[in-house]
Amino acid sequence: MPILARPSAASLLALLAFGTVAVASGLPARAQSGPARLALAQPEAAPAAPVTRAAAIPRRALARLPRLASLxxxxxxxxxxxxxxxxxxxxGASSxxxxxxxxxxxxxxxxxxxxxxxxxxxxxxxxxRGGDDxxxxxxxxxxxxxxxxxxxVIWQTGSNDPMSGVSVERFTELTRAGILAMRAAGADVxxxxxxxxxxxTTTEGSERYGVALHAVATELNVPVIRRNAMMRAWAAQGLLSPTQMIGPDGLHMTDAGYDRLARAATAQLLTSAGLAQDAATQN
Known part of the structure; x- marks a missing residue:
């Protein structure tokens, strides 16, 4: 099935301004030639990482990534x-x-x-880009x-908005519009x-942006790399202490934190693409 045509720059800007577009929540993957390399596993409901704060964030099955799966x-x-x-x-990274x-x-x-x-x-x-909201x-x-x-597209967002003064409502609007624009252009998100x-944790109201992000993700069936919950779990399990994950500024991650984040992201991408992982590829 052909992928939807990429929208014009003007239509994308209009989408971002008003946060509305009639686009399906998922697009078919780009047609590819050649033999299949991997068999796709049947979708299964996978439990989300434990959350010790913001109980309003729902637990749900991982959404699938059809384009990534096809490629x-x-x-x-x-x-x-x-x-x-x-x-x-x-x-915070050394290089x-x-x-x-x-x-x-x-x-x-x-x-x-x-x-x-x-x-x-x-x-x-x-x-x-550092500082972007x-x-x-x-x-x-x-x-x-x-x-x-x-x-x-892996979109990391919601950290700077509570510090820069963007309202939760505006953050929600822009996050929804951005996801729809990416999908309209044919990308998984x-x-x-x-x-x-x-x-x-010391910025008042910051957790509301995390809750809002997960609400939009649920609405549009978008997988989320649950970094906040994972970092809490790493500390609780003794894998990395808070000071090993976050540098002296109390905000940015360290090499060790980025390493574990990348490995967790890899595992989730493969699962969200419907690929069963054997023991050799697990974290």
Missing amino acids: IQQGSAIRIVAFGSSSTEGS AATTYPAQLQRDLAARLSLMGAAPTAVTVLNRG SEAMARRLEGDVLADKPDL VLMDQQWCRKL
Whole structure:
């Protein structure tokens, strides 16, 4: 089935301004030629990571990523855009190679190879910009994301809005509009929620943005990399202490935090694409 035509820049800007568009919540994957490389597992309801705060965030089955699933099955190249703020750009990392997008590219390619999907090529483009809130990301969505024609967008958002004064209502509107614009352009979408850190836990009302993100994700059937809950779980399990995950500024992740985040993101992408993972590819 053909993918919907990419909308014009003008229509995308109108969408972002008003937050409304009649687009289905999921699009069919791009048709690919060649033999199937991997058998897709039947969808199963997977439990979400435990949440110790913000009980309003629902537990739900992981949504599927049809385009990613098709590309993996056909052994075709995969282009991912990591879109977000400083957590995506890599503030706190010791080098560009230790940011989460760089580590995700390596980890996802390695796991696909172990699962017999070679010669799939994985490219992860880092489109993070420190300090961006949802307003700033909406302004650069066309040039920094859609222009790259991604197969998948991982959108990390909601960390700066409570500190920059963007209202929860406006954050919700822009998040919904951005997801619809990405899907209208033919990309699968995954959201990433806030980091668990001192700076955000001491910012009044910050948890409301996490709840809002998950509400939009449920509405549009978008998978979420539940970073906040995962970081709490890592600490509770003794895998990483808070100071090992977050640097001295109380906000940005460390190399160790980005490493574990990339591995968790890889595992979720594969599961959301409907691929059963054996023991060799599990975290």
